[in-house]
Amino acid sequence: MLDQAKIADCWSQLKGIAVPDLRGLFEEDADRLPKHLVEESGLRFDFSKTHLWEASLVAFEELAAAVDFTGMRAAMFAGEVINTTEGRAVEHTAERGEGNAESVAAAREHQRRMRTLVDVIEAGALGEIRHILHVGIGGSALGPDLLVDALARDAGRYDVAIVSNVDGVAIEEAMARFDPHHTLLVVASKTFTTTETMLNAASAIEWMQEAGVEDPYGQVIALTASPDKAIEWGVDETRILGFSESVGGRYSLWSSIGFPAALALGWDGFEALLEGAAAMDRHFRHAPLRENAPVRAAFVDQFYSRVMLCQTRAVFAYDERLRLLPSYLQQLEMESNGKSVKADGTPTYGHTAAITWGGVGTDAQHAVFQLLHQGTHIVPVEFIAVTEAGDALDPAHHQTLLVNCFAQGAALMQGRENAADPARAYPGNRPSTTILLDALTPHALGALIAFYEHRTFTNGILMQINSFDQFGVELGKEIARSIEKDGARGFDPSTMALIERALG
Ligand SMILES: O=P(O)(O)OC[C@H]1O[C@H](O)[C@H](O)[C@@H](O)[C@@H]1O
Numbered sequence: 001m002l003d004q005a006k007i008a009d010c011w012s013q014l015k016g017i018a019v020p021d022l023r024g025l026f027e028e029d030a031d032r033l034p035k036h037l038v039e040e041s042g043l044r045f046d047f048s049k050t051h052l053w054e055a056s057l058v059a060f061e062e063l064a065a066a067v068d069f070t071g072m073r074a075a076m077f078a079g080e081v082i083n084t085t086e087g088r089a090v091e092h093t094a095e096r097g098e099g100n101a102e103s104v105a106a107a108r109e110h111q112r113r114m115r116t117l118v119d120v121i122e123a124g125a126l127g128e129i130r131h132i133l134h135v136g137i138g139g140s141a142l143g144p145d146l147l148v149d150a151l152a153r154d155a156g157r158y159d160v161a162i163v164s165n166v167d168g169v170a171i172e173e174a175m176a177r178f179d180p181h182h183t184l185l186v187v188a189s190k191t192f193t194t195t196e197t198m199l200n201a202a203s204a205i206e207w208m209q210e211a212g213v214e215d216p217y218g219q220v221i222a223l224t225a226s227p228d229k230a231i232e233w234g235v236d237e238t239r240i241l242g243f244s245e246s247v248g249g250r251y252s253l254w255s256s257i258g259f260p261a262a263l264a265l266g267w268d269g270f271e272a273l274l275e276g277a278a279a280m281d282r283h284f285r286h287a288p289l290r291e292n293a294p295v296r297a298a299f300v301d302q303f304y305s306r307v308m309l310c311q312t313r314a315v316f317a318y319d320e321r322l323r324l325l326p327s328y329l330q331q332l333e334m335e336s337n338g339k340s341v342k343a344d345g346t347p348t349y350g351h352t353a354a355i356t357w358g359g360v361g362t363d364a365q366h367a368v369f370q371l372l373h374q375g376t377h378i379v380p381v382e383f384i385a386v387t388e389a390g391d392a393l394d395p396a397h398h399q400t401l402l403v404n405c406f407a408q409g410a411a412l413m414q415g416r417e418n419a420a421d422p423a424r425a426y427p428g429n430r431p432s433t434t435i436l437l438d439a440l441t442p443h444a445l446g447a448l449i450a451f452y453e454h455r456t457f458t459n460g461i462l463m464q465i466n467s468f469d470q471f472g473v474e475l476g477k478e479i480a481r482s483i484e485k486d487g488a489r490g491f492d493p494s495t496m497a498l499i500e501r502a503l504g
Helices: 004-016 022-028 054-066 069-077 092-096 099-120 144-150 168-177 197-210 227-233 256-265 269-288 294-305 323-339 368-372 396-414 442-462 471-486 493-503
Strands: 039-040 043-046 132-136 159-163 185-186 218-223 241-242 312-318 353-361 380-385 432-439
Touching: 004 054, 004 294, 022 054, 022 396, 022 442, 039 269, 039 294, 043 294, 043 312, 043 442, 054 069, 054 442, 069 269, 069 442, 092 269, 092 442, 099 241, 099 256, 099 269, 132 168, 132 197, 132 256, 144 159, 144 256, 144 269, 144 323, 144 442, 144 471, 159 168, 159 256, 159 294, 168 197, 168 241, 185 197, 185 256, 218 227, 227 241, 241 256, 269 294, 294 312, 294 442, 312 323, 312 396, 323 353, 323 442, 368 396, 380 471, 396 432
Parallel strands: 132 159, 132 185, 185 218, 218 241, 312 353, 312 380, 380 432
Antiparallel strands: 039 043, 043 432
């Protein structure tokens, strides 16, 4: 049993610590930078432009002890049932070889099948496959989409479309681009019941049938933790790639859900992604809290959201290849920690997940950065940049990109006084974290995504939240089903009028 009074004391202590000026922190401590830097797997995490200092770090370490952070971390890696509301273990790390031996062996077996299927498809056993039409939503789309977009742009192996929205416009676009005779339909759904995915999958089959494809189901691969449902739907058992129930949807890109990435990258690339994640797993498991990147990042998150009461956090990828990272993180962070009760069902203390938003640099500089520099909200900003260029053009492109990224962090912190002209004054003292990757390799991206997963988990532990359920998404689905079944009956006047007007 955790000592709740002790935990409350830790939070009060954190709130009582003076919040120094960022510029002053650097002036007072010549060694501030190395004390607030973590290097791991070719990723450099610079937390020095945040307001945390010795006293806050000590207080967070005490909080981590009070919430039994190390016990929870060990329980996750041991495969204990830490997702208590759903009675499940949390075993995405087993996909990377880190976890209890039985789960790691099961994951390896799933991967062996996945690899075989990648080889079989490459060898042409399912005909000449040129296009991959992956239908899935939420965790069954955002992760694969990020991987393919970031790493397989020029791989040229297959043309991949990841379609999630139930709006037919989304899948029509892919249909217009693809030849149904040369398309592999990948149906990705952990539950194999999700409305959007099943509807898109059915429309894709129809599209193939209408084009005269003889055996459309012969061109289907199912990625699911519910193989029985996939068989019922018509997929042959040999083309079902399973994964364990204990791999959560938003943590599933490492499992067979990552299949389109494995196809697009080739197996070696996919394996490098898993190895990068495993390296971050080991770092998270063994590095002392002070030198532990996900833990330090979670301290920063908690500080801004619960001590400074910032309601949002912004993520800007200064790399076009990572343009999907903010939306991927929105699901990971907000679906995991956007809760109002603790794991024991009692109300949480203060705010939980910050609202994650963001975009790409330099585009965002010309749009939303005004608010970051001069607005009334304090928004902790995270910059992600890559030293090695992704393009082969004039080096001026990449140099300008990086210079701008670093300039923004400096400007947020430095500010500029202008007593004569307040509209042109910058308050400064605004926080940012910079994550700098040496190169955007599969290994580095694996490590980066695993960093975010562990950071989210650590945030959950510090807030005593179960980060692995998502009951908040259910009510809206239920109401939608009831409207489809019974029409506009029994709802409020506004909802009924909308239904009548648009749906008749
Ligand atoms: O993979 P599926 O079972 O189709 O689920 C897809 C998505 O739908 C749900 O509503 C959840 O909010 C997501 O966490 C999940 O990833």
